[in-house]
Amino acid sequence: MLTIESLSKSYNSGDKALTDVNITLPKGQVVALIGPSGAGKSTLIRCVNRLVEPTQGKIFLADTPITQLNSGQLRAARRRMGMIFQDYALIDRLSVMENVLSGYLGYSGFWRSFLRRYPQDVITEAFRLLERVGLESFIDKRADELSGGQRQRVGIARALLQNPQILLVDEPTASLDPKTSRQIMRLIKELCAERQLSAIINIHDVSLAQQFADRIIGLKSGQVVFDGQPDALDTDMLTLIYGEEDWNPQTDNDDEKEAPVHSSKPMMMSSKAALV
Numbered sequence: 001m002l003t004i005e006s007l008s009k010s011y012n013s014g015d016k017a018l019t020d021v022n023i024t025l026p027k028g029q030v031v032a033l034i035g036p037s038g039a040g041k042s043t044l045i046r047c048v049n050r051l052v053e054p055t056q057g058k059i060f061l062a063d064t065p066i067t068q069l070n071s072g073q074l075r076a077a078r079r080r081m082g083m084i085f086q087d088y089a090l091i092d093r094l095s096v097m098e099n100v101l102s103g104y105l106g107y108s109g110f111w112r113s114f115l116r117r118y119p120q121d122v123i124t125e126a127f128r129l130l131e132r133v134g135l136e137s138f139i140d141k142r143a144d145e146l147s148g149g150q151r152q153r154v155g156i157a158r159a160l161l162q163n164p165q166i167l168l169v170d171e172p173t174a175s176l177d178p179k180t181s182r183q184i185m186r187l188i189k190e191l192c193a194e195r196q197l198s199a200i201i202n203i204h205d206v207s208l209a210q211q212f213a214d215r216i217i218g219l220k221s222g223q224v225v226f227d228g229q230p231d232a233l234d235t236d237m238l239t240l241i242y243g244e245e246d247w248n249p250q251t252d253n254d255d256e257k258e259a260p261v262h263s264s265k266p267m268m269m270s271s272k273a274a275l276v
């Protein structure tokens with residue numbers, strides 16, 4: 001579904017964010033991107049839809065050569081890539097339904113967007129998606145009246161309304177508590193399975209990555225240093241990825257106990273967490 005070949009990115013500042021990254025992502029696979037701060041995770045996700053222009057390399061979404069598209073073609077290709085953001089990127093003063101419908105804007109012309117007129121089948125699909133993410137009773141609420149987890153569900157429904165082939169997910173749980181984080185990751189995983197959607201998820205929390213991803217890619221200083229099954233990610237590999245960082249396997253068995261929401265330390269999965 002997605003092929004990344006020899007991708008490198010150097011910013012004008014001289015920062016080399018990615019070096020020779022090669023990834024092939026089959027249809028329906030959920031990949032977690034892990035690595036310390038500055039490893040290049042966000043840059044990699046943003047190169048896929050060319051919010052960041054790659055310096056070198058090729059990216060294909062199915063047969064579409066993303067890196068060779070002109071701006072009109074790129075706009076069309078971006079409709080096939082749903083984005084989910086850490087800060088949800090909702091419009092606060094609009095309702096939940098209007099926010100979800102905004103996922104369709106890439107398909108509609110200027111005047112239709114301006115007047116916010118949507119075809120009936122799109123509205124019906126938006127209802128269906130809101131039901132699927134558990135927000136059917138929040139349809140008319142303003143976005144700023146929702147909790148963080150509910151806001152992220154709106155973001156997920158909006159991304160799915162585009163009917164994408166791939167989800168690009170940037171730290172979806174960074175602002176959420178541990179329990180809500182698991183619910184959101186589980187929802188993303190289930191939706192990908194239901195729709196045979198591929199996803200790349202940039203995530204700091206190693207335990208969540210191990211629990212919910214089919215595959216983990218570890219980045220360090222812009223290079224892929226691990227690419228494999230979640231259970232192959234052992235202590236030595238985590239030390240390699242996170243270097244000198246003082247990380248500890250999480251041994252706490254109380255799954256619902258609050259952990260620091262925005263910890264920079266990676267956490268390994270506890271034995272109980274594996275069952276959630």
Ligand SMILES: Nc1ncnc2c1ncn2[C@@H]1O[C@H](COP(=O)(O)OP(=O)(O)OP(=O)(O)O)[C@@H](O)[C@H]1O
Pocket residue numbers: 011012013015016017035036037038039040041042043044
């Ligand atoms: N717009 C930019 N201009 C210049 N350098 C940048 C820019 N964005 C990122 N970088 C640099 O590129 C490197 C990779 O950054 P990136 O944000 O992709 O890492 P990350 O793994 O997503 O980090 P974090 O987990 O902290 O978000 C870093 O050295 C960063 O300083």
